[in-house]
Amino acid sequence: MHTGKEVIRWCRYFEPSGFLMRLSVKVSPPPILSLALIIPGFKTIPMITPASTIRATSWGYTPDVTPEAAVAKARALAAAGVNLLLTENNRYILYNPRPGTPVPHFHFVATHRRDIIASTAVVTRAMHDAGLKVIHHVTSCYASADLAALHPDWTQRDLRDPDKPLYFGDYGGVHLFCPTNPDFRHAFLDALTEITLATDVDGWMIDEVEFLPDWFSCGCVHCRAAFHATTGLTLPDPAAAARWDDFSDPLRRAFIAWRMTALADFFAAVRQRLNDIRPDSILTACHANIVDVWSAQYWGIDKIALSRPLDLIFYEAYIRAGQAARSWPRHAAEEAVYLACAHRKTLPPFTLFYPKSQPEADFCWALAASRGHGLWSWFGKPAGSMGGEHGALANARSTPDFIWQSARPQLFRRAEPHTRIALLFSKATRDMISPMDNSAYIDPWAGWATTLLEANVGFRVVLDVHLSEGALDGATLLLMPDTACLSDAAMGTITRFRDAGGAVVACGETATLDETGALRDEKQQKAFVALLDLHMPQSPGAAALRHYLRNDQPVPPQPDKEARRQILAVIEQFSASNLWRVTCKEGSVAANVLRDGTGLVTVHLVNTSGLMDAMDEMDGMDRPEGDGGKGAADIATSQTLISQSASGLTIELEFPQPPANPPQLHQVGIDAPIDCSHQWQAGRLTLQIPDVPRYAIIELTP
Ligand SMILES: [Zn+2]
Structure with missing residues (x-):
């Protein structure tokens, strides 16, 4: 709060x-x-x-950066509309050996801390003078061989073999410090304190707070003690841990859940330290794929848990070899969950996409903005490459979009989806029912989300962990696909929502387990399902899913039309919950309507004409698996990403009173808005837009 x-x-x-x-x-x-x-x-x-939205980029400066170079960079970024710099190439803040010690081979540039401080102070001063904020982007648990050898007692341990320090073979090989270890934590917090005070950076993005390499980490003495203190349970000895091969053991599930709490506690300790030294610091964390079991179950990192101590929610839209624009419905589904994590935060969340062409970079910016997200602009290097320059502004043509965006702050303030439809995302179901298996919950959930997104049905995501805190206020329809795990408290909230006139639709396995994954009394479960307005025993979600498109894989199966029809029939049946509708005569748009704290309503229309056609046309083609299959790379992502305007748009909105001012139509890249053709009748506002070349926003003052 x-x-x-x-x-x-x-x-x-x-x-x-x-x-x-x-x-x-x-x-x-x-x-x-x-x-x-x-x-x-x-x-x-x-x-x-x-506050207004994040318009970020990053800069990988070296220890010899001069004040003149920093000032020139800061002025260029300010002129391009950037308001936040994420530092790069200075991530390894724990590396602080005696002068003259050889620099080790390591995934991150190993710069002495005194050099990080000197150069970051120069860069921060220049950025502040130009009006930008600076967030220092650092690693935490990753360690080089020499530092790990100095502090073997700080390292993560495998539950099955706790005597041996853990090592992670990815990223060229990294040693792993344990975030629960008090000595490591003190050293890290002291480094953070020293750098904050000496450089005046405005905040921290802390990366690699993870239990690695798998879900048997960490079994160090500190984690064993902390687990017992939190849960009252005792972790198994090495031999018993080695027999943990499924989720039927409640102790196993408790450990999976505790790891996420433990990493959130690490961030809470950082927040506490920042409160002591610089309370106005911004704290954020790197995180990808919230709608996936991997990072939560396997590496213990989960943005839903982290959102407790964090100030700013960040989504790294990283998918290996992914085509961001042609995967837009799946990315937008993730953005909706990150937005729910930011629900009680003052700043809107922001996203980092990895586009591969200028049109794709432009599209990603518009998609993020239309979902209430800011952007970390990145373009020009292969995804996953480290160091050097990151960002469209240095490597591609100068894009007008950040400048255009910064000149219209009222269109991009912190805002929530304008809708009465709530789609439940259950952290407990993601984490507790099925080890490393997305087919049990993630795919059916994302099938509902991507179907609604492509059909332009506005919704907001409500998290199960927020259910008992008034999260359903303002909703009239709750969709809860395949929600196997529900707490008694959540069931109580849903029952009261139903009693107060709300409609509840569920499908597939529903409330058969509690939030810990333990079996619920069958009578209680059946009574709960009986009071729902609609329960579809067979979930249409998984078949309806729009998958990510990846360059190195065959085009994935297209959504099943009948499954999508079933999902949209639910919306039709409860159509009174729909506050708006967008139709397009030619082409297509990704539409969203947001409402900010002042009541200002913005209608976001992102042109998607032709974007999915290539995928849809390939559906049903002879596509053998493997190398012989039609690869996604065959679908061009080049300059012809969007080939035509969306045209003949009609937008209908519930609007109790005629708008105070004529609705304003803002087209990206065009300076002056124009009055939008509109009619108001009996609480219904109808707007006509001739065309949307790229991205248009309608501003509606209540
Ligand atoms: Zn540990």
């Missing part, structure tokens, strides 16, 4: 209004933000209104 004081400190950092800027003597408005103050129609935002 954010206090009023916390809200003010956030506003101080990203709020574009002059009044709040003046609250802080440390912050001078960047030129591009100052422009916002004189834009006609721009209103001073009340103090507690959430």
Whole structure:
């Protein structure tokens, strides 16, 4: 929960209004933000209104960076509309050996801490002068061989073989410190403190807080003690742990759940230290694939758990060899879950995509913005490459989009989906029912999400962990696909929601287990299912799924039309929950409607014409598996990603009163908005848009 004081400190950092800027003597408005103050129609935002969006890029500077080079870089980034710099090439902050010690081979550049401090101070000063914020992006648990040899007592251990320090073969091979280890934690927090105070960085993105290489880590003495203190349970001896091969053992499931709590506790300790030394610091973490079992079950890292101590929610949209734009429904489904993690945060979440062409980079920015996310702009290097320059701004043509975005802060403020449809995402079901198997919950859940997204049915994701906290307020329809695990408290919330007039639709296995994965009393489960408005015994979700498209794999099976029809029939049946509808005569759009804390409604229309056609056309073609199959790389991602405008759009919205001002149509790249053709009748607003070449936003003042 954010206090009023916390809200003010956030506003101080990203709020574009002059009044709040003046609250802080440390912050001078960047030129591009100052422009916002004189834009006609721009209103001073009340103090507690959430802040503007993240427009980030990264810079991999070296120890010899000069003040002149830093100033030139900062001015270029400010002129390009960037408001946040993520540092790069200075991630290994624990590396601090005596001068003259040879630099070891390591995944990250091993720079002495004094050099990291000197160069980061130069860069931070220049960025602050240009109005940018700086978040220092660092590693944590990864260690080089020499540092691990110095501190063998800090290392992660395998439950089955606790005498041997653990090692992870990926990323060229890294040694692993344990985030529960008090000495490692002190050393890390002391380094973070020293750098914060000496450089004035505004926040931290802490990466690689993970239990590796698999789910038998960590069995060190500190983790054993912490597990017992938290759960009252005792971890098995090495021989018994070696027999853990499924989730039928409640102790096994308790350990899987505890690991995620333990990593969140590490971030809570960081937040506590920052509160002591610099309470206005921003804390964020790297995280990918929240809609997947891998990182949560196997590596113990889960953004839903981490969202407790974090200030800023970040989604790394990394899929190996992925085609980001042609996987947009699956990425948008993930973004909806990250947005739910950011529900109580003041800043909107932000996404890092790995586009492979300029049109794809442009599309990814629009997709993120339409989902209430900011962007870490990245383009120009193969995904996964480390070091050097990251970001569209240095490597590709100068994109106008950040500049265009920063000049219209009211369209990109912290906002929530404008909808009465809630789609439940169950952390417990993801984590507890099936080891490393996405077919049990993830695929059917994502099938519902991608079907709704492609059909432009607005929804918001509600997390099971938020259910007892009023998360269903404002919803009239709750969709809960394949939710095997539900706590008694969650069932109580859903029952009360139903009693108060809400509709609940479920499918597949529903509430057969509690939130720990333990079997629920059958009578209680049957009574719960009996009160639902609709329960579909067979889930259509998995068959309806739109998969990721990857360059190095055959085109995945296309969504089954009948399964999608079943999902959309549910929406039709409960159509009173739908607040808006978008139709297109030619082409297609990905549409979303957001509403911010001031009541401002924005309709986001991202042109997707032709984007899925190539995939759909290939459906049913003779496509043998393996090398002989039709690879996704055969579908061009080049300059012809979007070949035509979407045209003849009609947008219908529930709107209780006629809008106070004419709806404004903003087309990306075009300076002045135009009045949008509209009709209002009996609480219904109808808007007509001739065409959307790339991305358009309609601004509706209530
Ligand atoms: Zn440990």
